Amino acid sequence: MKQQVLNLEIDLTQPLKHWAEYYDSNAAVRAIWTRGSFLQLIKTKRDFFGDAVINLRSGTFLRESFSERLSLWLSGRKPNNLRKAA
Secondary structure (H helix, E strand, O other): OOOOOOOOOOOOOOOEEHHHHHHHOOHHHHHHHHHHHHHHHHHHOHHHHHHHEEEOOOOOOOOHHHHHHHHHOOOOOOOOOOOOOO
């Protein structure tokens, strides 16, 4: 497996939100993904979300800029993990 080295600085003055808290507080996200599939999206699209996702020993946290990056990802032509609409 190829290991990537990221050179990111964490701005500790910016509030971080745990991914589960973000999921629970966002009805639009809950309408699209289950908890597990949302976490999988965050982990598999790590390159796309970049510094909007912070992985610490205590879990995966999201910066305020995550919402913007998620909107940008969803505006793509065909995001590859969305279920078909009913």
